[in-house]
Amino acid sequence: xxxxxxGPGRKIFEIHVVGEGTLRKNAKFVTIFDENLRxxxxxxxxxxxxxxxxxxxxxxxxxxxxxVVMDVSSSLSEGEMCKFDGQExxxxxxxxxxxxxxxxxxxxxxxxCSQKEGCLSIPGFSxxxxxxxxxxxxxxxxxxxxxxxxxxxxxxxxxQHEIDHLNGxxxxxxxxxxxxxxxxxxLAERSEMQSSERDDGDSGAPDNLxx
Ligand SMILES: [Zn+2]
Numbered sequence: 001x002x003x004x005x006x007g008p009g010r011k012i013f014e015i016h017v018v019g020e021g022t023l024r025k026n027a028k029f030v031t032i033f034d035e036n037l038r039x040x041x042x043x044x045x046x047x048x049x050x051x052x053x054x055x056x057x058x059x060x061x062x063x064x065x066x067x068v069v070m071d072v073s074s075s076l077s078e079g080e081m082c083k084f085d086g087q088e089x090x091x092x093x094x095x096x097x098x099x100x101x102x103x104x105x106x107x108x109x110x111x112x113c114s115q116k117e118g119c120l121s122i123p124g125f126s127x128x129x130x131x132x133x134x135x136x137x138x139x140x141x142x143x144x145x146x147x148x149x150x151x152x153x154x155x156x157x158x159x160q161h162e163i164d165h166l167n168g169x170x171x172x173x174x175x176x177x178x179x180x181x182x183x184x185x186x187l188a189e190r191s192e193m194q195s196s197e198r199d200d201g202d203s204g205a206p207d208n209l210x211x
Contacts (some may be wrong), residue, residue, distance in 0.1 A: 010046035013061035015120050018170065018187070022059040023121060027066045027166040030101050033144040037067075041099050041142050044069045053120045055158045057165030060121050068162040071097040072154045080153030082136070092155060100139040102162050105152075109134035115157060117171045125186050127179040129171050131160050 016023055032035065040063070048056040048069050058067040073093035082089040089095055111133040118126040132153040137159060141147060151159070161171055172183045 011043040012050045013043060013047045015047065015051060015056075015060055016062055018122050018172075019190075021062045022064045023165070023170070024028070024168045025059060025064055026168050027057075027064045029066050030068075030140075031102075033140075033142060037101075038142050040065075041067060041069065045097055045099070047086075048120075051120050054154075055162045056120065057162045059165050059168070066102045066166045068100040068103060068159070068166070069097060070100070070155070070158050070162060072158050074194075075154045077153060080155065082149060082155060083148075083150040085147055087106070092151075099141065100137070100159070100162070101141060101144075103137050103139035103159070105135050105137045105160070105163060107136035107166050108132035109152075117157070117161060119161070119171055121165075122170065122172065124188075125172075125183065127172060127175040127183065129161075129174045131157060131174070135160060 040058075044056055044058065044061065044067065048060060048071070049056075054075055055068065055070040058065040073096040076092055080092060082092045082095070084095050109132045112130050113133045114128050114130045117127050117129045133156065134150070135156045136150040137146065138146065138148050141175050149155075149159070164171065164173075172180065175183065
């Protein structure tokens with residue numbers, strides 16, 4: 001599934017943060033597999049790398065489409081399992097970067113594990129999330145060819161996090177009550193910061209208008 005990711009003409013999208021744009025919407029299925037889609041996937045990769053992320057979903061850049069890009073090669077641990085199109089993958093980094101179009105999770109393991117997650121759309125915050133340890137998903141690539149992926153570890157976690165984005169869900173929805181309280185505080189501080197930024201803007205008005 002190799003194609004040019006880095007190179008001249010790649011766009012770096014603005015990443016939407018919590019409270020903005022299409023983050024809470026259900027993204028649309030991709031139905032047209034053309035050069036525009038190819039370009040979009042390339043730009044998504046460029047944006048993800050520029051932001052130092054391991055995954056990015058189209059709703060995070062304001063596009064309501066079921067497209068995900070991932071590169072977990074920097075975050076892999078020893079002994080993670082991965083099967084791609086039925087073939088055991090020894091070196092998971094070798095199938096990175098990976099893009100998923102119209103992904104659907106077909107199978108979840110009953111075993112659950114908890115791990116800290118962060119999100120490019122929720123800067124400066126992280127929290128623990130319980131998720132199934134192993135998943136099997138089906139998806140198509142930019143040429144509309146079907147694939148199956150079974151994995152655990154960071155790849156399973158990242159895929160679940162990104163697919164949640166396609167359904168308007170954020171990892172903070174899945175946190176413990178305690179972490180949700182911390183998140184409410186984070187949101188309150190953010191909106192306070194934004195309103196004080198607005199006030200600062202107003203103070204630029206000439207004195208004679210402040211009567
Ligand atoms: Zn995210």
